[in-house]
Amino acid sequence: MDKIFTKNEIIDLLENDSKNDWLFKIADKVRRENVGDEVHLRGLIEFSNICKCSCKYCGLRSENKNLERYRMSKEEILSCAENAVKLGYKTIVLQSGEDVFYSVEKLCEIIREIKKFDVALTLSIGEKTYEEYSALKEAGADRYLLRIETTDKNLYKKMHPNMNFENRVACLYNLKTLGYEVGTGCLVGLPEQTFDSLAEDILFFKDLNADMIGIGPFIPNQNTPLSEAKGGDFWLALKVMAITRIMLPDINIPATTAMETLNPNGRLIALQSGANVVMPNVTSVQYRAKYEIYPNKICINDSPDKCRSCIEGKIKSIGRTISKNYGFHKI
Numbered sequence: 235m236d237k238i239f240t241k242n243e244i245i246d247l248l249e250n251d252s253k254n255d256w257l258f259k260i261a262d263k264v265r266r267e268n269v270g271d272e273v274h275l276r277g278l279i280e281f282s283n284i285c286k287c288s289c290k291y292c293g294l295r296s297e298n299k300n301l302e303r304y305r306m307s308k309e310e311i312l313s314c315a316e317n318a319v320k321l322g323y324k325t326i327v328l329q330s331g332e333d334v335f336y337s338v339e340k341l342c343e344i345i346r347e348i349k350k351f352d353v354a355l356t357l358s359i360g361e362k363t364y365e366e367y368s369a370l371k372e373a374g375a376d377r378y379l380l381r382i383e384t385t386d387k388n389l390y391k392k393m394h395p396n397m398n399f400e401n402r403v404a405c406l407y408n409l410k411t412l413g414y415e416v417g418t419g420c421l422v423g424l425p426e427q428t429f430d431s432l433a434e435d436i437l438f439f440k441d442l443n444a445d446m447i448g449i450g451p452f453i454p455n456q457n458t459p460l461s462e463a464k465g466g467d468f469w470l471a472l473k474v475m476a477i478t479r480i481m482l483p484d485i486n487i488p489a490t491t492a493m494e495t496l497n498p499n500g501r502l503i504a505l506q507s508g509a510n511v512v513m514p515n516v517t518s519v520q521y522r523a524k525y526e527i528y529p530n531k532i533c534i535n536d537s538p539d540k541c542r543s544c545i546e547g548k549i550k551s552i553g554r555t556i557s558k559n560y561g562f563h564k565i
Contacts, residue, residue, distance in 0.1 A: 385438045
């Protein structure tokens, strides 16, 4: 199925719940026809919760004084990566706040060591210069995740003090130019967000020709300026994800952890509504709870091997299989 929704059609689907079953069924069909029944597991290492940014929705924001900060050593990161490889992961995801301690030189050393494990490597470490992205790519990074969060410029400015929307977009296009597989995505349910702006988000993903899209509901953190805001809706986030699958049929879409924080079967529902990727946490348990972008995150006390066996059992329970390849976007 090759379906391109207009902006008005997207808004209608987001506003109108009567078409939900149809939408999720079509998204699942498109997923099956374009990327198959294999689910790609990515081992996530959250290596630092220190961040220079002040994003109003994020618990890692620099102004949050109630968060115990940590930063993993090179040896700790490599130990987590080695363990992930032993557990069968073919992709490692390095994620952190925007922590200036990790220079490009330090990051390149870590990347080169991880690539010796014969894995694909995704970075999720924020905004860098073209030259820095280039150096990281040369060191062996394959993919880069940089969520736009919202394409509504006014809302972006409100949510991201001291940041620049145009620079965020430029970073994404720089990554494309350098040959990365590029991931982005949005938060669903931010204060003042509209169906119109969510539709624009999806159209932006299409224009960017992204390789990966992560969609998650906004979950208020008690240590942020949005602590009293209403949280995002699971089903609306699922609809944004499903429409994205139909609009970009062959990309990789994760069933995000945030969805399971709102719904106990959230990741399985997402996998049956267009998603084909899961990112289990392989960070040391001692650090898990401290990477608190939002509260009540699942699995923070589970060991990496328990997380692996748990998600594998869930995936098999819906008739899907675990991929044994690197999970690159098949264009």
